[in-house]
Amino acid sequence: MTDFIFQAPTKIVFGKGTENQVGQLCKEQGATKVLVHFGGQSAKKSGLLDRVCASLEKAGLPYVTLGGVVPNPRLSLVYEGIELCRKEGVDFLLPVGGGSVIDSAKAIGYGLANDFDVWDLYDHKHTATACAPIGAVLTLAAAGSEMSDSSVITKEEGGIKRGYNSDLCRCKFAVMNPELTYTLPPYQTACGATDIMMHVMERYLVNEDTMTLTDSMSEALIRTVMENASILLKEPENYKARAEIMWASSLAHNGLMNCGGPKGDWACHQLEHELGGMFDVAHGAGLAAVWGSWARYVYQEKPQRFAQFANRIFGIACQGDPKETALKGIEAMEEFYRSIGMPVNVRELGCELTEEQIATLAEKCCFGGRTIGQFRVLRQEDIREIYRMAKG
Amino acid sequence: MTDFIFQAPTKIVFGKGTENQVGQLCKEQGATKVLVHFGGQSAKKSGLLDRVCASLEKAGLPYVTLGGVVPNPRLSLVYEGIELCRKEGVDFLLPVGGGSVIDSAKAIGYGLANDFDVWDLYDHKHTATACAPIGAVLTLAAAGSEMSDSSVITKEEGGIKRGYNSDLCRCKFAVMNPELTYTLPPYQTACGATDIMMHVMERYLVNEDTMTLTDSMSEALIRTVMENASILLKEPENYKARAEIMWASSLAHNGLMNCGGPKGDWACHQLEHELGGMFDVAHGAGLAAVWGSWARYVYQEKPQRFAQFANRIFGIACQGDPKETALKGIEAMEEFYRSIGMPVNVRELGCELTEEQIATLAEKCCFGGRTIGQFRVLRQEDIREIYRMAKG
Numbered sequence: 087m088t089d090f091i092f093q094a095p096t097k098i099v100f101g102k103g104t105e106n107q108v109g110q111l112c113k114e115q116g117a118t119k120v121l122v123h124f125g126g127q128s129a130k131k132s133g134l135l136d137r138v139c140a141s142l143e144k145a146g147l148p149y150v151t152l153g154g155v156v157p158n159p160r161l162s163l164v165y166e167g168i169e170l171c172r173k174e175g176v177d178f179l180l181p182v183g184g185g186s187v188i189d190s191a192k193a194i195g196y197g198l199a200n201d202f203d204v205w206d207l208y209d210h211k212h213t214a215t216a217c218a219p220i221g222a223v224l225t226l227a228a229a230g231s232e233m234s235d236s237s238v239i240t241k242e243e244g245g246i247k248r249g250y251n252s253d254l255c256r257c258k259f260a261v262m263n264p265e266l267t268y269t270l271p272p273y274q275t276a277c278g279a280t281d282i283m284m285h286v287m288e289r290y291l292v293n294e295d296t297m298t299l300t301d302s303m304s305e306a307l308i309r310t311v312m313e314n315a316s317i318l319l320k321e322p323e324n325y326k327a328r329a330e331i332m333w334a335s336s337l338a339h340n341g342l343m344n345c346g347g348p349k350g351d352w353a354c355h356q357l358e359h360e361l362g363g364m365f366d367v368a369h370g371a372g373l374a375a376v377w378g379s380w381a382r383y384v385y386q387e388k389p390q391r392f393a394q395f396a397n398r399i400f401g402i403a404c405q406g407d408p409k410e411t412a413l414k415g416i417e418a419m420e421e422f423y424r425s426i427g428m429p430v431n432v433r434e435l436g437c438e439l440t441e442e443q444i445a446t447l448a449e450k451c452c453f454g455g456r457t458i459g460q461f462r463v464l465r466q467e468d469i470r471e472i473y474r475m476a477k478g
Numbered sequence: 479m480t481d482f483i484f485q486a487p488t489k490i491v492f493g494k495g496t497e498n499q500v501g502q503l504c505k506e507q508g509a510t511k512v513l514v515h516f517g518g519q520s521a522k523k524s525g526l527l528d529r530v531c532a533s534l535e536k537a538g539l540p541y542v543t544l545g546g547v548v549p550n551p552r553l554s555l556v557y558e559g560i561e562l563c564r565k566e567g568v569d570f571l572l573p574v575g576g577g578s579v580i581d582s583a584k585a586i587g588y589g590l591a592n593d594f595d596v597w598d599l600y601d602h603k604h605t606a607t608a609c610a611p612i613g614a615v616l617t618l619a620a621a622g623s624e625m626s627d628s629s630v631i632t633k634e635e636g637g638i639k640r641g642y643n644s645d646l647c648r649c650k651f652a653v654m655n656p657e658l659t660y661t662l663p664p665y666q667t668a669c670g671a672t673d674i675m676m677h678v679m680e681r682y683l684v685n686e687d688t689m690t691l692t693d694s695m696s697e698a699l700i701r702t703v704m705e706n707a708s709i710l711l712k713e714p715e716n717y718k719a720r721a722e723i724m725w726a727s728s729l730a731h732n733g734l735m736n737c738g739g740p741k742g743d744w745a746c747h748q749l750e751h752e753l754g755g756m757f758d759v760a761h762g763a764g765l766a767a768v769w770g771s772w773a774r775y776v777y778q779e780k781p782q783r784f785a786q787f788a789n790r791i792f793g794i795a796c797q798g799d800p801k802e803t804a805l806k807g808i809e810a811m812e813e814f815y816r817s818i819g820m821p822v823n824v825r826e827l828g829c830e831l832t833e834e835q836i837a838t839l840a841e842k843c844c845f846g847g848r849t850i851g852q853f854r855v856l857r858q859e860d861i862r863e864i865y866r867m868a869k870g
Contacts, residue, residue, distance in 0.1 A: 087718055089493025094486070100737070101481025298705070299722050299729070302698035310691045326479055330691050333737060337691070345492070345725060 087297050087346040094340040096233045097259040100333065102325075104261045105137050105223050108180065109145030111259045115219055117178030120149040121171055123191045124182045125156065129225065134266060138182055138223055150174045155183060157369070158240040158247060158362050159190040161205055168197035168204065171218075179220045185229020185238075185281075185369075188222050192237035192255040195220050199254075208239050208248035210454075217254040225266045227332040228278030228370060230285055230339025232260035238359070245363040246450070249355075260336070264328035272319050276426040277370025279315035279331060282338045283308050284373045288351050289344040291381075291395060293388050293461045297346030304343045305398040307334050312399075315426050353459035354380050357472065360447040365437045374428035375435040379476035381416045384462040385409070391461075392416065431478025444473045479689050479738040486732040488625045489651040492725065494717075496653045497529050497615050500572065501537030507611055507650045509570030512541040513563055515583045516574045517548065521617065526658060530574055530615055542566045547575060549761070550632040550639060550754050551582040553597055560589035560596065563610075571612045576670075577621020577630075577761075580614050584629035584647040587612050591646075600631050600640035602846075609646040617658045619724040620670030620762060622677055622731025624652035632755060638842070639755040641747075652728070656720035664711050668818040669762025671707035671723060674730045675700050676765045680743050681736040683773075683787060685780050685853045689738030696735045697790040699726055704791075707818050745851035746772050749864065752839040757829050766820035767827040771868035773808045776854040777801070783853075784808065823870030836865045 099107060112120055120142055122135070129135045135151075142149050152167050170176070171194060181191035197204035199216035206212040222232045231237065235256055238249040270278070286304045290296075311334050314327040321327065337343065344350055357380065358372035367375075385392045386409065393408040396415025404411050420430045429435040439447075448469040457463045464472070491499060504512055512534055514527070521527045527543075534541050544559050562568070563586060573583035589596035591608035598604040614624045623629065627648055630641040662670070678696045682688075703726050706719040713719065729735065736742055749772065750764035759767075777784045778801065785800035788807025796803050812822045821827040831839075840861040849855045856864070 087721060089496070091489065091491055093489040097483065097485040098737075099483055104481070295718075297718075297722060297725065299699065299702045299726055302702055303695045306694035306698045307691060310694055313690070326687075326689075329479060329738065330689060333689065334691055345490075346721065 087295050088348060090345050092341055092345050093253065094233055094256070094342065096257045096340070098233070098262060098336065099259060100262045102263055102265055104263045105134060105266070106141050108138055108221070108223055108261055109141035109143070109147055111221055111261065112142065112147055112178055112180060113145045115178060115221060115258045117147060117219070119174060119176045120147055120178045120180050121167065121176045121191075121194070122149050122151045122180050122182060123155065123167065123187055123194070124151070124153045125187050126153070128269070129182055132269065134223075134225065135182060138180070149180070150176060155187045155190045157186050158366055159186040159193075161193075161239055161241045164190055164193040164197060164204060164239060167194035171198055177218065179218055180223065181220065182223040182225065184224070184226025185231040188220070188231040188257070189229070189237040189239060191220050191222075192217065192231070193239050194218070195255060196250075205241060207250045208241075214250070214252050214254050217252070220255065220257050221259045221261070222257045223261045224332070226270065226274070226278060227267055227328070227335040228281040230282065230335045232257055232262070233336040233340035235341070236339070240363060247359040247363040249359070262332055262336070264325055264332045267328050267332060268323045270322070272322070273427060274368070275318050275322070276315060276428050277368045278335065279311050279426065280370035280374045280423065280428055282331065282335045283311050284354060284377070285338040286343050288355060289347060291391060291461055292348050292351055293391070294348045300343060300345050300347060307338060307343065308399055310334060312422060319426060348460055351460040353461070353464055356451055356458040357469065360451045361432070361437070363450070364443065364447060367435055367437065371429055371435055374423045374430060375432050376472065376476045378416055378420045378430050379472050383468070383472050383475060384459070385412045385416065387462045432473075432476050433478030439473060439477045444470055444477070447473055479687050480740060482737050484733055484737050485645065486625055486648070486734065488649045488732070490625070490654060490728065491651060492654045494655055494657055496655045497526060497658070498533050500530055500613070500615055500653055501533035501535070501539055503613055503651045503653065504534065504539055504570055504572060505537045507570060507613060509539060509611070511566060511568045512539055512570045512572050513559065513568045513583075513586070514541050514543045514572050514574060515547065515559065515579055515586070516543070516545045517579050518545070520661070521574055524661065526615075526617065527574060530572070541572075542568060547579045547582045549578050550758055551578040551585075553585075553631055553633045556582055556585040556589060556596060556631060559586035563590055569610065571610055572615065573612065574615040574617065576616065576618025577623040580612070580623040580649070581621070581629035581631060583612050583614075584609065584623070585631050586610070587647060597633060599642045600633075606642070606644050606646050609644070612647065612649050613651045613653070614649045615653045616724070618662065618666070618670060619659055619720070619727040620673040622674065622727045624649055624654070625728040625732035627733070628731070630751070637755040639751040641751070654724055654728070656717055656724045659720050659724060660715045662714070664714070665819060666760070667710050667714070668707060668820050669760045670727065671703050671818065672762035672766045672815065672820055674723065674727045675703050676746060676769070677730040678735050680747060681739060683783060683853055684740050684743055685783070686740045692735060692737050692739060699730060699735065700791055702726060704814060711818060740852055743852040745853070745856055748843055748850040749861065752843045753824070753829070755842070756835065756839060759827055759829065763821055763827055766815045766822060767824050768864065768868045770808055770812045770822050771864050775860065775864050775867060776851070777804045777808065779854045824865075824868050825870030831865060831869045836862055836869070839865055
C-alpha cells in the first residue's frame with residue numbers, strides 16, 4: 087500500500103427539498119453575488135431553477151444566470167461565463183445540474199481566479215493557483231463532480247476533451263435531493279450508474295498493492311450501485327434507490343476509494359474521452375463500450391486482481407486458473423451492462439469506427455507522447471488495438 | 479432512510495514519516511504559536527516528541543508543551559492548558575497522542591474560544607460558538623477523535639465522564655503514521671480495535687431504516703478491523719495491518735458510517751462512560767464488557783437487524799427464526815472479543831460490581847432524567863438490569 091493524502095471537505099446537504107436551503111448555504115460561504123449556471127430547459131420546466139432563485143432572493147443574494155451547458159461541456163461557454171462574472175462582479179458560482187454543469191462552473195472558477203487562458207490548464211501548460219468558490223445543486227448522479235477535484239472540458243476546435251484535477255475546485259457545499267433525479271430517462275440513469283461504478287473500478291483494477299479497507303468499501307459501493315440501478319429501471323421514482331445511487335456518485339469519486347492505493351488506471355476514461363470528443367456520445371455509455379475490450383487486453387498482467395473482482399462482485403468462485411475466473415468476471419460485467427441497456431462495444435454505442443478514425447483516436451489519446459493506464463501501460467499501438475477490439 | 483448533513487473536512491496525511499511534515503501543516507493553517515499537548519513518557523522516549531518539535535522549529539514556529547494527559551482525560555489538565563495557552567498567546571493546538579490527548583486538546587480549544595467554564599459544554603448547560611484550531615499527530619488507532627466531531631472529558635470530582643459533539647472541534651489536519659502504533663501492547667491494540675468496531679456498531683445496530691451503501695461499507699469496515707486485529711496480536715509490527723486499523727479508526731467515527739440512518743444507539747458508550755468514570759478502565763475493554771449484555775437485552779425489538787449483522791459479519795446463515803440467528807451473531811461477537819483478549823463481562827474487566835454500585839452507575843447514567851439508546855430506549859431500571867447481566 088502507498089502513502090496518501092485525503093481531504094474531501096465538501097459539506098453535503100442530502101435529502102428532500104434541500105434545494106430550498108441553497109441561499110443560506112451560499113451566504114454562509116460569504117457570497118455577495120452568485121452565478122446560477124445550468125444546462126437546458128429541464129431545470130426551468132421542472133421549477134427547480136425558480137426554487138433555487140427564490141432561495142437566493144430570500145437570503146438577499148443578487149444573482150445572474152447562465153444556461154446552455156451541454157454534455158461534454160464546451161470551452162466557448164466557459165469563456166462566456168468568465169466574461170459575464172467579471173462584468174457582473176460575481177464572487178460565487180452555483181451550478182444547478184449534473185457533472186457537465188459543475189465542471190463548466192469549475193472551469194469558470196479557474197478562469198476567474200487565474201490570469202491566463204483557462205484552456206492552458208486543461209492543456210497542461212499551466213497550474214492553477216486558485217479557483218472561485220463553488221456550491222452545487224446536483225440533479226444527476228454520475229460524474230461525482232460535486233465532491234471531486236476533477237473537471238473535464240471539451241474544446242470545440244478539434245473536438246479535444248481534457249480533464250484537470252486540483253483540490254482548489256472542490257465544491258464548498260453540495261445540495262443533493264434524490265427526487266430531482268426522478269425524471270431522468272432509463273438510458274441516462276444507466277449511464278450514470280456505469281460512470282459511478284467505473285470511477286471505483288478505475289481505482290480498484292490496478293496493478294499495485296491496495297488497502298483491504300478501501301477494496302472492501304469499493305466492492306460494497308459497486309454492488310450497491312448495481313442493485314439499485316436495476317431497481318431504478320423498473321421503479322424510476324424509488325426514492326431510496328435514487329438516494330443510494332446519488333450518494334454513491336459522490337463517494338466513488340471524492341478520493342476515498344483510492345486511499346492507500348495508486349491513483350488509478352484511468353485508461354478507460356481516456357479511451358472514452360477521445361470517443362466523446364469525436365462522437366459526442368454519453369460518457370457512461372462510452373465507458374461501457376470500451377471497458378470489456380480494455381479488460382481483455384490488460385487482465386493477464388495480474389489476473390488475480392480481476393479474479394478478486396469476479397469473486398467479490400459477482401460471487402464467481404475462485405478456483406483453478408485465475409485467468410479463467412478473471413474472464414468470467416469480465417463477461418459477467420458485460421452481461422450486467424447489457425441488462426441495464428448499456429452497450430458493450432462501439433457499434434452498440436451507435437458509432438461505426440473506421441480504421442482511419444481508430445488511428446486518429448489513438449493518436450489524440452497519446453498527445454504529447456503520453457502513455458495511458460496503470461494496470462498495463464498503454465502506448466499508441468496498444469490503444470489502436472483496444473479500439474479495434476471495441477469496434478464491434 | 480433519513481436526510482443527512484455530512485462534512486468531514488480534516489486533511490489526512492497518511493504514511494511513514496509524516497510526523498516530520500507537521501510544522502509545515504501548522505503553518506499552512508496560519509498558526510503563530512503552538513501548544514504541543516501529549517500524554518506520558520512514551521512520546522518522549524520514542525523520540526516522536528523531538529521529531530515533532532524539530533519540525534515546528536524548522537517551520538519557524540514557536541511552541542510550548544504540556545504533557546500529562548491520561549486515559550479518560552481530566553478536566554483539571556484542560557483548565558491548566560487553557561491558562562497556559564492564554565498566558566503564552568498560543569493560537570494552534572497540536573495534540574500528539576491518541577483519543578484522550580486529542581479530546582483534551584479539543585476541550586482546551588473550546589475553553590480558549592468561549593468565555594464560559596468549559597465544563598458547562600460537557601454538562602450540556604452551554605453550546606460552543608467556536609473552538610481554537612487543532613491539528614493532530616495520531617499515535618493510537620481507536621477513538622477516531624482525529625476526524626470526529628466528538629470529545630469526552632472526565633471531571634475528577636464525582637468521576638463524571640461526559641461527551642460533547644460539535645463540528646467546531648474537527649481537526650484541521652491529522653498526521654497518521656501507522657509505525658507510531660507498533661509499540662502498542664496487545665491489550666491496548668485490542669481495546670482500540672474494539673472501540674473502532676463499536677463506533678460502527680453503535681450506528682449499525684439501530685431500529686430505523688438505513689442506507690444499503692452505508693450498511694455495506696460499515697460491514698466492510700468491521701470485517702477489516704476484525705481480520706487485522708487478529709493479525710496484529712501475532713505480528714505487532716505488520717505495517718499494513720496497523721495501517722488498515724488506523725484508517726478504519728478515522729472512517730468509523732467521522733460521520734460517514736451513519737449517512738442516511740439515525741444518529742446511532744450509543745447506549746453501550748454511555749454504559750461504558752459510567753464504568754470508566756467509576757473504575758478508570760480502558761474504554762475499549764469496557765465496551766466489550768457491556769456489549770453482549772446490552773445486545774441480549776435489546777435485540778428482540780428488531781431481531782432482523784441483529785440477524786443481518788450475524789450474516790454479513792460472521793457468515794451465519796439467515797434461516798428460520800431471526801432471533802436464533804441474532805443470538806448466534808451475539809455469541810460469535812463475544813467469541814471474537816475473547817479471541818483478542820477482550821472481556822465479555824465486568825468481572826473479566828477486573829471489577830466486582832456490587833448492587834449499590836450498579837444503582838449508582840444507573841443513576842449517573844440517567845442524569846437529568848435522560849434515557850439512553852435508540853435500538854431500545856433504556857430507562858434507569860433497564861440500565862440497572864443490563865449492568866446486572868454484565869456483572870459476570
